[in-house]
Amino acid sequence: EFLLDRAETSEDLDRTQAAIDAVRATATHRLAITPFSFRKAAQNPAQRELIIPFGGTGYVALYEMVSVSKVVVLAVRHQREEDYH
Incomplete structure (x- = not known):
């Protein structure tokens, strides 16, 4: 929603939608296969971070990682941002 709210032109909306689609597709695919292989987040041993190019x-x-078969995405941020909102 944050990206959609900031889009000002139709080109912005197209780029925003492409970013959302890339995040969803990559997260769904990679986390379904190997959720334990990505870098650990500092705060909690059950939390990890997935880099999405x-x-x-x-x-x-x-x-x-809630269980062996369940992963919950808590937040997504741009790589240039300092922290999650």
């Missing part, structure tokens, strides 16, 4: 930079998805 997009354009020249990308996004970081913070997720928690």
